[in-house]
Amino acid sequence: MTSHRNETDRILDRFLQELGDPVPSVRVRRSTNRVLENLGGFDTVLDPAARIDAFPNTPRKRRWVPMAAVAAALVAAAVMVSTLSLPSSAEPIAKRLNGKFISSGDTNSISEGKVIRTDISGSEVLALRDGSRVEMSESVELSINRATDGIQVDLSKGNIIVTAAKQHNGHLYVKTKDCVVSVVGTVFSVKAEATGSRVAVIEGEVHVQHGDVSQTLLPGQQVATNTEMRAVPIQSEIGWSQDAAVHVAMLQQATAPASTPAPAQPGTVPANPDLLGEIRSILAPVDQGEAGGPIEKNKAFFNSLWERNREAANMQQLTFPDFNNWATPPNGFSFAIAGFQGRTISFTNSKGETFSYGCTDCSFVVSENGVSKAVTAAEPGVEFKLSADGSTLTATCHAAPCSMGRWITGMSWTKNTAAPNAWGNSVALMISKTNTTTPQTFTIATSQLMRQQGGFVLFVVSKPAGQ
Amino acid sequence: MIATNTILAVRQLPEEFESIFREHSEFVYRTAYRVTGNAEDAEDVTQIVFLKLFRTFPSSDIRSKPKAYLYRATVNTALNVVRSRRHHVLTDQSDCFESDAPWRRSDREEDMQECLRIALADLKPKAAEIFILRYVHGYSDVEIGNLLGTSRGTIAISLFRSRARLRKSIRNYQGEQS
Numbered sequence: 001m002t003s004h005r006n007e008t009d010r011i012l013d014r015f016l017q018e019l020g021d022p023v024p025s026v027r028v029r030r031s032t033n034r035v036l037e038n039l040g041g042f043d044t045v046l047d048p049a050a051r052i053d054a055f056p057n058t059p060r061k062r063r064w065v066p067m068a069a070v071a072a073a074l075v076a077a078a079v080m081v082s083t084l085s086l087p088s089s090a091e092p093i094a095k096r097l098n099g100k101f102i103s104s105g106d107t108n109s110i111s112e113g114k115v116i117r118t119d120i121s122g123s124e125v126l127a128l129r130d131g132s133r134v135e136m137s138e139s140v141e142l143s144i145n146r147a148t149d150g151i152q153v154d155l156s157k158g159n160i161i162v163t164a165a166k167q168h169n170g171h172l173y174v175k176t177k178d179c180v181v182s183v184v185g186t187v188f189s190v191k192a193e194a195t196g197s198r199v200a201v202i203e204g205e206v207h208v209q210h211g212d213v214s215q216t217l218l219p220g221q222q223v224a225t226n227t228e229m230r231a232v233p234i235q236s237e238i239g240w241s242q243d244a245a246v247h248v249a250m251l252q253q254a255t256a257p258a259s260t261p262a263p264a265q266p267g268t269v270p271a272n273p274d275l276l277g278e279i280r281s282i283l284a285p286v287d288q289g290e291a292g293g294p295i296e297k298n299k300a301f302f303n304s305l306w307e308r309n310r311e312a313a314n315m316q317q318l319t320f321p322d323f324n325n326w327a328t329p330p331n332g333f334s335f336a337i338a339g340f341q342g343r344t345i346s347f348t349n350s351k352g353e354t355f356s357y358g359c360t361d362c363s364f365v366v367s368e369n370g371v372s373k374a375v376t377a378a379e380p381g382v383e384f385k386l387s388a389d390g391s392t393l394t395a396t397c398h399a400a401p402c403s404m405g406r407w408i409t410g411m412s413w414t415k416n417t418a419a420p421n422a423w424g425n426s427v428a429l430m431i432s433k434t435n436t437t438t439p440q441t442f443t444i445a446t447s448q449l450m451r452q453q454g455g456f457v458l459f460v461v462s463k464p465a466g467q
Numbered sequence: 468m469i470a471t472n473t474i475l476a477v478r479q480l481p482e483e484f485e486s487i488f489r490e491h492s493e494f495v496y497r498t499a500y501r502v503t504g505n506a507e508d509a510e511d512v513t514q515i516v517f518l519k520l521f522r523t524f525p526s527s528d529i530r531s532k533p534k535a536y537l538y539r540a541t542v543n544t545a546l547n548v549v550r551s552r553r554h555h556v557l558t559d560q561s562d563c564f565e566s567d568a569p570w571r572r573s574d575r576e577e578d579m580q581e582c583l584r585i586a587l588a589d590l591k592p593k594a595a596e597i598f599i600l601r602y603v604h605g606y607s608d609v610e611i612g613n614l615l616g617t618s619r620g621t622i623a624i625s626l627f628r629s630r631a632r633l634r635k636s637i638r639n640y641q642g643e644q645s
Contacts, residue, residue: 008637012630015583019602023497031510032492035517036485385577 094126094134094144110144117141118158128153131165132172137240147173159191161202161241178225179210188217189238196226200234202251219251335366335382345384345393365398487533488517494534495541501603502545504584512548516540542596549588552581579640586636590629597622598629 094110110116110126117140118124124136128144130151136142140158144151150170153162156177164172164183174181174190176197181190186204190197199208200222208215210225217223222234235248337345364371367381383396492513499512516537520529529536587595593615600606600614601622608622615622 023500035514
């Protein structure tokens with residue numbers, strides 16, 4: 001009885017303590033900036049039909065009925081919403097994220113059916129209402145329309161790369177003059193020319209309907225609707241993308257020889273984690289004569305990885321993070337998420353060792369020596385948990401303070417001199433944790449791990465003295 | 468149909484509104500984050516709260532004392548979001564409740580946290596408000612009493628009852644699991 005009471009109090013105390021934990025400033029700033037951008041840039045926010053009641057002083061039940069309705073209406077007006085709340089024809093169906101935009105009545109918000117064209121500079125990125133992202137190359141012409149169960153991109157000409165959001169109850173379609181591509185969450189390229197269309201898959205699975213023929217494509221596969229359109233290396237098909245390195249890395253992972261570990265059964269986490277041949281080959285230059293300490297090793301690894309991606313994508317040299325400014329604690333260690341596929345996550349640590357792990361629904365700890373079960377691991381490390389739908393990965397400092405940061409393509413990584421233990425503002429995501437008694441959980445959208453703006457997610461763990 | 472001039476008005480947020488946003492948005496977000504427990508919902512709550520403020524902004528007397536309004540709106544909106552998750556937790560993730568494998572412990576801890584958030588959302592509005600002022604923002608009983616115009620004793624009793632409610636939720640949850 002007493003032990004039950006103690007357990008109840010312990011759970012409650014922990015909950016109360018977490019309520020009072022500070023929220024990382026970087027996260028707060030990023031989120032509030034995004035909200036301000038949405039408030040200023042998305043015109044559905046002023047839908048006159050969505051009546052907003054003044055803040056009431058009425059009893060709770062009476063208050064929440066209208067507020068719930070208003071909340072639902074307002075959430076539906078946000079940039080990223082599910083396909084369940086497709087807009088009326090008067091509301092924007094997409095929003096431009098950057099680039100030059102050639103269209104009559106150039107605006108940030110794109111209404112249904114509006115024809116969008118890019119000039120020879122390309123570089124237009126659109127965010128669809130379902131959370132999908134469409135990157136347009138040069139001379140693209142398309143419009144975005146509602147389908148019966150989702151959104152349809154009508155591509156008249158040009159090359160686009162679609163990063164489809166996970167579809168809850170619908171589909172995302174890309175329609176050219178001679179085929180329809182349907183997806184439920186993947187990354188693929190579609191090129192529409194006068195002679196026909198070509199579809200190439202980078203990640204996931206797409207269904208292509210061409211006349212009476214239906215075909216399913218997997219990563220690395222492509223199909224053309226006309227034999228005059230010869231097959232091209234997918235790397236060159238997507239080489240124009242600003243995220244080419246990321247897409248190529250995803251493609252390489254998806255098409256690498258099967259070395260992914262089988263899903264682990266409860267209680268059978270392997271003592272010796274699997275190695276990824278893909279990462280091994282990337283590491284080869286590092287293993288050859290690299291005699292530096294952890295930081296040097298890490299630097300060499302990432303330079304190696306980056307060089308590989310850069311060469312594959314035929315990109316120009318970009319600034320690489322200066323790992324001399326990335327201070328691994330003397331008694332600590334660091335590691336990075338090197339890849340993500342399905343439910344398997346691959347890591348590399350500051351010693352240049354690689355390991356991967358995948359499971360259907362569990363937590364595990366990445367420590368200096370590899371992977372172990374969360375409930376039994378006593379070593380300092382980072383505890384990871386992939387959500388059931390695979391959309392988010394939570395990371396929690398385990399038995400030691402830790403930090404996390406992500407390096408973004410094209411940005412330099414600088415040390416924040418004002419806060420020596422933190423990274424600079426050029427890091428898009430930085431969360432640090434110094435309190436060992438109250439583990440703080442970081443949530444990362446897996447779509448951000450290897451997609452979108454790219455980059456690598458790095459972790460630094462400070463081991464307590466004596467360990 | 469949205470009128471064009473209305474759209475244009477939105478694109479240029481009033482300076483005063485933007486100023487209020489910049490001054491208070493972090494407070495709103497932090498409150499929402501702690502109540503909802505995740506960044507996505509916190510961002511939604513922040514957007515909803517400021518959107519509501521924006522809608523009433525031109526004629527609103529809230530402009531003179533926005534913080535009190537924003538705090539209450541944030542708490543209410545965030546708790547409403549948590550309430551709306553209840554169905555999801557109890558149905559879609561019911562499999563989490565069924566496993567007793569030791570390696571699933573962290574799942575259950577997460578579920579427990581979510582159940583406690585729902586229990587918090589089920590408190591009476593004023594009790595929830597007091598609870599959040601105490602445990603999210605760290606105000607003392609006296610400070611909360613001053614803020615809400617009530618006595619320290621009333622605050623202490625409210626917090627005691629709220630904690631008891633949460634303990635009961637924990638025990639109920641544990642009972643379901645055993």
